[in-house]
Amino acid sequence: MAIDVLAVPLTNIINKSLATGVFPENWKVARISPIYKQKGKRTDCNSYRPISCLSVPSKILETCAKIQIVNFFEANKLFAKSQHGFRNKRSTMSALISMNNTWLNALDKKKFAGVLSFDLSSAFDSIDQSILCDKLSLYGFDHTSLSWVKSYLTNRSQYVQIGPNASTLAFIITGSPQGSCISPIFFIILIADIDEWTCHAIIDGFADDNNATVVGDEISDVVKKLEEDAGNILSFMSSNKLLANESKTSFIFFGNGHPVMN
Numbered sequence: 001m002a003i004d005v006l007a008v009p010l011t012n013i014i015n016k017s018l019a020t021g022v023f024p025e026n027w028k029v030a031r032i033s034p035i036y037k038q039k040g041k042r043t044d045c046n047s048y049r050p051i052s053c054l055s056v057p058s059k060i061l062e063t064c065a066k067i068q069i070v071n072f073f074e075a076n077k078l079f080a081k082s083q084h085g086f087r088n089k090r091s092t093m094s095a096l097i098s099m100n101n102t103w104l105n106a107l108d109k110k111k112f113a114g115v116l117s118f119d120l121s122s123a124f125d126s127i128d129q130s131i132l133c134d135k136l137s138l139y140g141f142d143h144t145s146l147s148w149v150k151s152y153l154t155n156r157s158q159y160v161q162i163g164p165n166a167s168t169l170a171f172i173i174t175g176s177p178q179g180s181c182i183s184p185i186f187f188i189i190l191i192a193d194i195d196e197w198t199c200h201a202i203i204d205g206f207a208d209d210n211n212a213t214v215v216g217d218e219i220s221d222v223v224k225k226l227e228e229d230a231g232n233i234l235s236f237m238s239s240n241k242l243l244a245n246e247s248k249t250s251f252i253f254f255g256n257g258h259p260v261m262n
Helices: 003-020 056-075 092-108 129-139 143-153 183-190 219-239
Strands: 029-036 048-053 112-119 157-162 202-206 209-216 250-254
Touching: 003 056, 003 143, 056 143, 056 183, 092 112, 092 202, 092 209, 092 250, 112 219, 129 143, 129 183, 209 219
Parallel strands: 029 157
Antiparallel strands: 029 048, 112 209, 112 250, 202 209
């Protein structure tokens, strides 16, 4: 109902933000709603997911920037081939189909397949501004574009609200807010080069969930190569200030028609 009033000033603000590389300071405040993960003790803070409730105008600006960034990465094929999350014409289904094809092909050829599944802890909260911007620079982002990303990620603040009760305002040192439109894109850009770190494994991923599959004729060969690439993947995560969730890391071995999980 208000589009005739809001369209022109909002367009001017968005265009000025993108042209100058500055994200409006007043749009950097997030109201955090803790959402219970349906597991763990309700008295434990780790049992809740901190969802950032952001202003509507800020999310419109994020979407405008996201569209341009995604178009640039897709047109230049800069996203990892293995990444199925937050991309057009890809989904959890396409990730499952890709993994299933790899495993079935191995079994059809009487080979063995070893699979390591990794899950990252607090993925969006771990996005490092310096590392992300260094990668964006290598991918071809100009000074203004980098300034906009830095401006978006710095000087952000948040407060927690439960019912009528609200906490004091706190500044965020690192990360990108959960609940924003652009945080998922920043994350898959951060891990876009993960395929370059492995020597033997076929990677399939959906956002922060990644599987590394090694296929071979001998069990010992599969295990040796998988151990090597597991070290490489952990090195990649460490280099990007990401942390694998040990409790959610698992191993599956396919051979002779009998999958084994650890």
